[in-house]
Amino acid sequence: MAGPKHDQQPEPASGDDPSDESMMLHALAMAREAEKMGEVPVGAVVVRSGRILAQAHNLRETLSDPTAHAERLALAWAGRSLGTWRLEDCVLYVTLEPCVMCAGAIVLSRIKRLVYGALDPKAGGCQSLYSVVSDPRLNHRCQVTPGVLAVECGELLKAFFQERRPFRKVSD
Numbered sequence: 001m002a003g004p005k006h007d008q009q010p011e012p013a014s015g016d017d018p019s020d021e022s023m024m025l026h027a028l029a030m031a032r033e034a035e036k037m038g039e040v041p042v043g044a045v046v047v048r049s050g051r052i053l054a055q056a057h058n059l060r061e062t063l064s065d066p067t068a069h070a071e072r073l074a075l076a077w078a079g080r081s082l083g084t085w086r087l088e089d090c091v092l093y094v095t096l097e098p099c100v101m102c103a104g105a106i107v108l109s110r111i112k113r114l115v116y117g118a119l120d121p122k123a124g125g126c127q128s129l130y131s132v133v134s135d136p137r138l139n140h141r142c143q144v145t146p147g148v149l150a151v152e153c154g155e156l157l158k159a160f161f162q163e164r165r166p167f168r169k170v171s172d
């Protein structure tokens, strides 16, 4: 017969997994790899049972592929690693709010939870412009945890674009 529980389980803070930040640090490390290659610094990791299954960063320039976004590549590699396209037990961490294409890929992958860093007010498909991953008309929805290490993720992108546009004319 089961008795009362005496083990001291820490209360999860408002549904946020305490390991979210540590996994986002891995995604940030991937984003920094992208930056070194002159790619827009966005990184992603797919995690299952606390283990990183796949990691990727943006490779759009390198592959000349408009769809080579970090999270889409990470999902594809996670599927290969598991031998199935169904990523039901997995969590995706990405430094920037996924675009509409990637949000579609997230729905197709049946991923359990999406954790992202910075918002993308110009192209975000999970909150900013659309809410693809939580649209009840689609056959799958995932839990979403936004804003994890959002400042760090956003600063990396801001610095990248500022470096490329150092002199902005105020007027002619």
Ligand SMILES: [Zn+2]
Binding pocket: 069, 072, 098, 099, 100, 101, 102, 103
């Ligand atoms: Zn995308």
